[in-house]
Amino acid sequence: MTTQTPIPVVVNGATGKMGREVVKAVAQAPDMTLIGAIDRNPEYIGKDIGEVVGCGALEVPVLNELESTLCMAAQEKQVGVMVDFTHPKSVYNNVRAAIAYGVRVVVGTTGMTPAQIQELAEFADKASTGCLIIPNFSIGMVLLQQAAIQASQYFDHVEIIELHHNQKADAPSGTAIQTAQMLSELGKIYNPPSVEESEKIPGARGSLTEDGIRIHSIRLPGLIAHQEVIFGAPGQVYTLRHDTSDRSCYMPGVLLSIRKVLQLKSLVYGLEKIL
Template identity: 60%
Template structure:
């Protein structure tokens, strides 16, 4: 998978055309508002399958006024229109798709965007390692830059880097992620990404100290090959939270990040939108852009 972005992005005279998939969802609505408020971006498409909303103006639906962008459930048609309306090609050109939809369709959405030459910025989690590799290969062949970002929060990236550094000094570690109860996948893509960064050290964690027995299956969390255990909590009232706890004789070291409002993700989303068109392939993780 290509991991290095291209040269520093230079500002373009024309605003960046952006299509938002999942435009009426909790995250998608925030993206629409952020794109509308960014002077270097322009919303050109709003995709959503909410019943009864086909043809409605997305701006009026979200309290932004008339944006002259109609909501549509036609994903492929919208990509085709965005691709044809943007004639500029090569690094720094083309339209951008920001996707916050559902794990069941994210692979097809990402592959479809690449096929139409639209740069995917994927916030939807649930892609398998095999799917990520397939998409990276496809993006490289198509020469289309893209980004799969499990978490757009700069604070979460800092937590992940701190966890990867701390893992050198601790042999015992467990991860817990907490989200609202409408999140479809578990564990979260952010939690998996954190575990992957910790595992880059190449060591095994949590050596058994006793012959464990679960009286309730799964109560010890999901076990990865590295020995790391991942726990998921789903409750109304939560937004997105993650805790990484390290343990050693006589001490614990805990890293925690709490997202209080989804607006926290928007600086990362806009950063990715501005840079994705300069990438040489598909990247995975916001840290590749910071």
């Protein structure tokens, strides 16, 4: 009886809030092995990532050397996977570097432009290398989005409110943008105007998509990740809301993505595409 070789995993952004959870989840997964932990925080460079995140020594030091770690991952017997939870300013180059080394990528970092995502899709396709870009790893959020698509067939008025912790760098959130994109696929224009609006303070009505959906972003300490999709019609309001109370809720989706990305040869956007 042969046993399958564990999937080698590199976590980029390993000491961040999401990165720490990914490290712990990968360390506990029987079919995965953590081979690299990348982070720019000088406080943790050289320290054992397992001790940093509180799950016991893993004999994997925190490094600030992405390309050398990707090179190591590319030489593993099993195809390696990089999970990226870094920053909108660096994620594009991180993903491109991983694809260049033949390392599969699971991206949780949001904030890339549509043009950047398209460029990465073309690069991944040419390299026949799997890449998953997942704005939100929560199963609950996938269910909310599916319910919103159903509701949008009956409501013409809808707005999105997303609430996150005040250390989130990009706004609106990738999840809110993805939700609006899903609603736009019906090909309708939302929120037909009833009056001529004027903003006394610019931005008071939030951002506006091409098909008329307003997205409002809230950033406060104490929040993690939350989203409301509010539909309105004469005499009724239909509200869909998803609340995150612990980042562990994302880990089943992250582990599923690590397993699924090995089967891909191109870029796929959205958790719903692999469920």
